[in-house]
Amino acid sequence: MDSATAARDRLKTMLAEIDRSIGILAGEPVAVRDRSSADAGSDLTDADRVQAMVTAASAHRRAVVEALGRVDDGTYGECVDCRKPVPEGRLEARPEAARCVQCQSRKERRR
Template identity: 40%
Template sequence: MTIDIETTGRGQFAAVRATLSEDFATQTARLQQLTAASDSAEAHNRAAMLTATRQNLDQISGALRRIADGTYGACVQCGSAIPPERLEILPHAQHCVPCKEKHHG
């Protein structure tokens, strides 16, 4: 996934929003499939995948909210700009690297 974070103008995050929206739809479909599955032998694996999928959906939703309210790209902890390279790799990032390291050691 490649996102041009440095695009200028009012719609600067339109590509990011579109990519995140596609990811949201994909993760929602995955969640529905996992929820509908009934193989008891794979219950543990399915539970782990459900948890991971729900976490992905939460992260994507948060990024879409930050785009909508104009705070996307700013660290939610210190307010510093998150480097475009970090957002390129992890478009739902909500912390700058120093705050992420402090938060998760």
């Protein structure tokens, strides 16, 4: 199995896991019940936490889908900013990584 096939398989597995997680999170409404105002605040916090997890999972999903696109167009493993190779260890740890460590650090500093 070549590296592109292995990357595609790993990314598709990740995508299925993310989709399953989003489905579970999105399907968990906060229970409505008789409650004190303190409980209502807690429910709101729980709903906010679930929404934050869905938002983070959705962003991760986008990164995986974009990585699958790079596999398909032959640019997987190439930094989207500087076009240098993304280190193999980085791709092993984060198969969806689009940038080399230096470019990712620059991007995060700009936020």
